[in-house]
Amino acid sequence: MAGLTLKQVTKQFGEHKAVDGLSLTVEPGEFVALLGPSGCGKTTMLRMLAGFEQVSGGEIHLGDQLLASEQHHVLPEQRNMAMVFQSYALWPHMSVADNVGYPLKLRGVRGADYQRRVEQALSLVALEPYAQRTPQDLSGGQRQRVALARCLVTDPSVVLLDEPLANLDRHLRASMEHSFADFHRRTEATMVYVTHDQSEAMALADRIAVMQAGKLVQWATPETLYREPRTSWVASFIGQGSQLMISTGAPGRRLGGNELMQGLASPAAQRHQAVLVRPEHIQVHPEAPSEQDLTARVERQTFRGERYEIHLRMQGGETLLAYHPHALKLGQQVALTLLEGWCLEPDQ
Amino acid sequence: MSPSLTQGSQHRWLLTLLTLTVVLLSLAPSLRLLVEALSDLTQGGNAPLWRVLQSASTWRALSHSLYTSGLGMLIALALGSLFAFVITLTDIRGKAWLVFCFMLPMMIPPQVTALSWLQLFGPASPLLKSIGMAPPLGSPQPLYSAEGITLLLGIQSAPLVFLALRTSLLSLPRELVEAARISGARQNQVWRHIVLPVTRSGLVAGSAMAFISSLGNFGIPAMLGIPAGYYVLPTLIYQRMASFGTGVLAEMAALSLLIGVLALAGVALQQHWMGRSRFGLVGHSGRAHDFSLGRFRALVTVLLVSVLLVILVAPLVALVVSSLVPAMGVPLNADTATLNAYHEVIGRQGATWRAMRNSFWLAGGAAVVLMLCSLPLAYRLQRLPARLQNLTLSIIELPYALPGVVLAIACILLFVRPLPIINVALYGTLGLIFVAYLARFLVVCLKPVSASLAQLDPSLEEAAQLAGAGPWRRLSTIVMPLIAPALFAGGLLVFLLAVNELTVSALLWSAGNETLGVLIFNLDEGGESVLASAVSVLVVLMVASLMLSLSLLAPRLPKGVVPWQG
Known part of the structure; x- marks a missing residue:
């Protein structure tokens, strides 16, 4: 097990920079997610880690070993990494056991040792009864688990996962998320997980690298990312919330309720600072509001089981998202209390 | 270059070398033909191209x-x-x-089609004789x-x-x-x-x-x-x-x-x-x-x-009937029916055995050689930039797209003199036909393999690479087993086409080196229609059974590989 160090990694396809000066340090045993919308360069970054793409600039280190730079390229087969592909990439001409055992064969593992390790890997994903089946006979979730077993059979230094849940239905996703977390806990492997689904990344990763147009926008724990997103774009990409313009505060500052409400009361021309207000930080008072209150009109509401999502429009035209335990009347005027807000950097 | 790149580049260079060789071999006959046809243009009216263009027979044949x-x-x-x-x-x-x-x-094969239709019409048709509908003797063969x-x-x-x-x-x-x-x-x-x-x-x-x-x-x-x-x-x-x-x-x-x-x-x-x-x-x-x-x-x-x-x-029935009568013009009935022609072609005619042996060796050899080349070739082609890939494919297709006669003339031009350095004369030997077949049918074998390779999810190979498999290992343990049906189908198609080939071998054969196609043609030309029919019936049976075995393979092949299955 080893950590990964990325220094100013760049990948250029013709004129287009798919990955642009990305630097990261992944600790040994850490579970890291590369998160971003499609086309942000996260898959290209993963393929550079695996060695399928050469870097155009910068360096990738695994522990002390240089894996890739402009002049140097360690081939994928010599990197001791493993990968779960979006399509699983199970070889259709081999049985489940042969699929899992293939990396062992390449390392010269034979006989009883080979049998034991294949069985061990299959038992870790609870697939021992399926050892002699072919991949075509398995369901999507089972194929996914075979791919996982194949990854862990050789104790790779890094496990790469390329949108592994993209092809599964919603129900299966939840249970697979659980098995990934479990897998990581047991193997303590360094894992890099690529996804465009923020809830998946938040649920699984120790740290998340948010990418936009080839650049790293923020590199933080899920909690920090949720509570303190750096830019306006990250705030809109992660979690729910409303962005308002106010006249006080500075990027990277947390504002209390009073300061926030005062900043909001200033004339529009003076309000230059974007602030993120999460719905859990808005209190809605359905009883008739008084003159002094901050008011808004109920535009739309969605039943979510444990609560209603209330979409509000304020007098100035800004929209707000809040939660409320009961249904409200459409068009109803309500009073609002904002509890806190987080000041954002504008986007580049 | 770092040491870690060498294994990968050795593999790439070998494959690139193979590709270049194949491209050159595909291009050589056409280029040689072009040079010959355009030679001596300076001689004006006496240059071969002008002579040909001025000849009335050229224009008559062209209009025909x-x-x-x-x-x-x-x-x-x-x-x-x-x-x-x-x-x-x-x-x-x-x-x-x-x-x-x-x-x-x-x-x-066209010569069999022609032969079977000839058995269907004309005054000597055994089928028409048998059902009493033959036109009077001396009336023309329509x-x-x-x-x-x-x-x-x-x-x-x-x-x-x-x-x-x-x-x-x-x-x-x-x-x-x-x-x-x-x-x-x-x-x-x-x-x-x-x-x-x-x-x-x-x-x-x-x-x-x-x-x-x-x-x-x-x-x-x-x-x-x-x-x-x-x-x-x-x-x-x-x-x-x-x-x-x-x-x-x-x-x-x-x-x-x-x-x-x-x-x-x-x-x-x-x-x-x-x-x-x-x-x-x-x-x-x-x-x-x-x-x-x-x-x-x-x-x-x-x-x-x-x-x-x-x-x-109807033509196939006529063909079978003709192969069962003792001589042309004799009606088929219980008294005349005989398997003599089959005994003759299989048992006694030395030429039949020789031609069959030659055709099987040529077709089988070409199929095996082309199967061996196709996988590495298709593998390398797939990694070329799209435009270069298309260009290479067009060059490889050239000997197949050109009419067989053209290829045959080009091959004669290329090999009429002994090969330099090794001093081996191919002209007048089976070797020349073999080389021509390799050039002509490469694309037939390559296409299914390429199609199958293009359908292969690249991550299958990438997964093997991350598991630690080097290039040759990946080719033999992952790609080959998955491509095998297409490779086999390609080989079978080559065999099917080559074993009945007439156009190229008609110009390249020499005594003792006839092929199955040439044999039927010669038998018919020599008036031995009954024997030619018997050989043709055997050929049709072989074609149909090869086609059936390809059909059995079809479910495991990419769409369009077996031409008669959608």
Whole structure:
């Protein structure tokens, strides 16, 4: 097990920079997610880690070993990494056991040792009864688990996962998320997980690298990312919330309720600072509001089981998202209390 | 370069070297031909190209070629589109069998087709004698004519139109038809307003293919035209070479250039229309459309079956009957029926065994060699930039796209002198035919392999690479097993085409080196129609069984590899 160090990694396809000066340090045993919308360069970054793409600039280190730079390229087969592909990439001409055992064969593992390790890997994903089946006979979730077993059979230094849940239905996703977390806990492997689904990344990763147009926008724990997103774009990409313009505060500052409400009361021309207000930080008072209150009109509401999502429009035209335990009347005027807000950097 | 790159680059260089070799070998005959045909142009009126262009026989043969191929194309168009529309669009029954039977004429070698039709007509036809319908002795054989050639060319190339149109029809999204139906169009309106316009380019492309194939056909005009003194370009070249030998090579090269240019213009036209037929159709495709024939179903079925009876069954029956009589002109009945011809060709005729052995060695050898080359070649090609890949594929396709006669002349030019350095003479040996087969059929083997490789999810190989498998290891343990059916199908197709090949070997054979195709041709020319029929029956049986075994492989192959399965 080893950590990964990325220094100013760049990948250029013709004129287009798919990955642009990305630097990261992944600790040994850490579970890291590369998160971003499609086309942000996260898959290209993963393929550079695996060695399928050469870097155009910068360096990738695994522990002390240089894996890739402009002049140097360690081939994928010599990197001791493993990968779960979006399509699983199970070889259709081999049985489940042969699929899992293939990396062992390449390392010269034979006989009883080979049998034991294949069985061990299959038992870790609870697939021992399926050892002699072919991949075509398995369901999507089972194929996914075979791919996982194949990854862990050789104790790779890094496990790469390329949108592994993209092809599964919603129900299966939840249970697979659980098995990934479990897998990581047991193997303590360094894992890099690529996804465009923020809830998946938040649920699984120790740290998340948010990418936009080839650049790293923020590199933080899920909690920090949720509570303190750096830019306006990250705030809109992660979690729910409303962005308002106010006249006080500075990027990277947390504002209390009073300061926030005062900043909001200033004339529009003076309000230059974007602030993120999460719905859990808005209190809605359905009883008739008084003159002094901050008011808004109920535009739309969605039943979510444990609560209603209330979409509000304020007098100035800004929209707000809040939660409320009961249904409200459409068009109803309500009073609002904002509890806190987080000041954002504008986007580049 | 870092040491970690060396293994990968050694592998890449070897494959690149193979690719370059193959490209050079594919290009060499055509280039040699071009040089020969354009040589001595400075001599003005005496240059071979000018002499050929001034000769009346050239223009007569050219007009014959255009007449027979053009009319043949129209017959192919009529037959091919009838079958393609009915089989692909409607709910007629027994589709698989109809397709198989309709495709069979394409795979039966032209000299056998010609021979079987000759057994069907004329005063000596054993079949007509047997049923008492033979015309009086001395009446002409109607097939020894331009129209006879045209008819057979049309039947032989109809499957090409069928295939192109069927592909086009199958790629027509079902939703397009359903949307028209829901808008209120009746079946025949859907056909006229939607299906026909969308598949028009498929029709044109198929017709162009039929035209090129007829233009290059040698077996049919040779067996039907030469007895009548009716020469087309390929038979003109054959006739000249047979009479004057290598002395007229320069002029033959010029003639070949003429057909070659015509054929390649046809190919360009066909590619252009093929490209246009893929106009970004979205939606689910690949399913037949199930137009209901209703009460006309029986009628349409009878129509298709009777067409097949005329173009396939009747000539084959005539062929079988001819192989069972003691001599031409004798009616077949319980007293005359004999297997003598079969005893003769299998037991006594040394030439038959020799020709069979030669053809099997040539075809089998070519299939094996080409199978060995195809996988690494396709693997390397797939990694080339798209434009370079297309260019390389076109070069490899050249020896197959050119008419066989042209390739044969080019190969003679290339090898008529002993090879330099090793000082081996290929001319007049089986080796020359073998080399020509390798050049001609490489693309036949390569195409299924390439198609299969393109369908392979690249992550399968990447997964093996991350697991620690080097390039050769990946090729042998991951790619090869997955491509194996396509590789095998490619080899089988090569064998099927090469074992019956006549056009190339007709010009390249020499005494003791005849092939199966040449044998049938020579037997018929020597008046041994009964023996020729017996050999032909064996050939048809072999073709049909090879086709059946390919059909059995079909479920494990990418779409379009087995031509007669959609």
